[in-house]
Amino acid sequence: MLELTPHLIGDYLAAEVDGWRKVSVIRMDRLPLGASRETYRIDAEVSDASGATRNEKLILRRDPPASHVDSDRLTEFESYRAIYGRGIPVPRMIHLETDPERLGGAVSIAEDLRGFHNSEYQLQQPAWAKFRPALAQQMWTYMGKLAAIDTAGLGLEKFMPPATVKNASRLQFEQWRDKFRRDSDTCDPILDAVIRELQRTCPASAKLSMVHGDFRAGNFLYDDAGVIRAILDWEMAHIGDPHEDLAWSLSRVFSFGKDDRRSGLALKEEAISWWEEGAGFKVDRATLRWYELFTDLKAQALWTSAVKVWKTSENRDVILAYASWWLQNAQNKAMLETMGRL
Template sequence: MVPTALEALGLQLCSYLQAQWGEPVALAGIDQIPGGASRETYRVRLDLRGLGRVVILRRDPKTSLIDTERAHEYRTYEAAFRAGLPVPEPLFLEEDPNWLERPFSVMAEIADCSSRVADLAGDDQAEVRARVGAEKWALLGRLAAMDPHALGVTSFMPVPEHPAARELEYWAGVIDADALHPQPVAAAAIRWLRAHLPPPSDSLALVHGDYRSGNFLFAPDGSIKGVLDWEMAHVGDPLEDLAWSLDPLWPWPDRHLAGGLLPREEAIALWEQASGMQVDREAFRWWQVFASLKGLAIWISSTEDFAHGESKEPILAVAGWVMTDRQNRILVDRLHPDAPARYSERCL
């Protein structure tokens, strides 16, 4: 029987792993994990001389929602794993496209976990939901307190003199390059951000770059077992991650809870306790506006990819339509926090 395209991919991976491990590797099954915006992700079940093992394959797509460097992400996983942070164990990075047509990485599976925060919406899940939230922001605070030099990430990540200015100009450049039509809300936000740049932070940290509900795995008891998707990681201001984690775009299924998990001020207090830092509210407001602009830049970029036929993935079309509208409304509210109208509450 001729294998399907998915099975053929699994068999190719088995050949690669056999070459790396020096022992027979058979394919027991392969499934694609939906939802990946920057990498194709697969769960691959292996048979090693009668012993079962599961690995996660992350392969470069033909086009991506976010333009990222695979080696950068993989080395960040290695640094986080060495530091004892809850991340999947990185096994292999392969940049030779001859194996699977495109570069890829392989990691150990974190079993019996979920990333679906929406499943914790019911009253019967309140205790688990609270624990997930407590661990989420305590873990982020712990990351903020770590010295990026001691983590080893400064060997492959630049250390910015002014993190806020660097991040703003990068994402403003993405909008300028990818916008298919004028973006007046983004333009207003960029003007405001340039006029209100906070001073450089006294404390630099390894910034995850996409720390939000949906990008970590939690066990049935609510303990977080793995933080995923480090492709946008960089050295910067730790307030950047905190602001992103609290953006109103991520509150499902309850918009009154940060990330669908905890009241906002409780999340901030947990972060402060774990990091040993106090949130500078003026600087934090800047990072909140920036977080919404960064999100808008990502959705604008996805629109450009879909419109030009670089990808026909539905996630790019949805991001370019629904998410752009939602993020624009959030930005309007961010820029005018005292206005009586809340545009972000009137969404598609």
């Protein structure tokens, strides 16, 4: 796989980014962020047409040759652009390269919001305990606000598959069920029971929204005062039911404090009430329950696919094997709890 070097990136940016004439990459580090994409932090000196120079702090994300997330740079890049300036804090997108030949994989370039934290496990340390309630309130309120945004003005249909209130749940169900069946090489009787129930009970949606797809602690930046500064990782964004993000964020496997606090931040009912405050409408409990079960399917499909990628492709990132090792059984346990069988 093509190695990304400061020289290569500098020359590429100078040639491709509008208004950038000369780019010197001063520093470039790979960040330990996420399992599905490579993420690099870049310091660059940029000269424009007038000869004026300025420093740019950038984030480069590259699609690897194989990933457990069947998405592409275009979806994430355009999702960020669609939601930018709509009351949900996100970084500004700068450039998209969809040709995988240029840099060894499709690449997006965004502004790098420096000086913030993203670790979900750091929030479990005693020093951060006092910030958890406010962070939880912000996280679920932003999630609710996202659910409330009218999708009509976002232009999502230009880069996302269409969905209707009648078929949104079934489309997601079939996508992730098929992914699991395609990538799994072992039997999972618990997940099979989940699939049967999901198939029998697909709900119609009361409304559609832009669904982030992986909204939880670990996917936002926060500052030293406990303020959320950006929601990240929109690569699984799609048009869907607003309960989907809420259900995902409540998943037991994201209980980073190893207790009842969801996302390691707040109890389930607290999270729901903040989400409702942000959304301006009430949660439909039956729909939420369906999406909690759907979360178990989607997550298990991801963990299964991660180990398949690790075993069968050139992408041998440790996180793919590590995460899938412990998450698959934890997810099965979560399924039992969701179904009232634990």
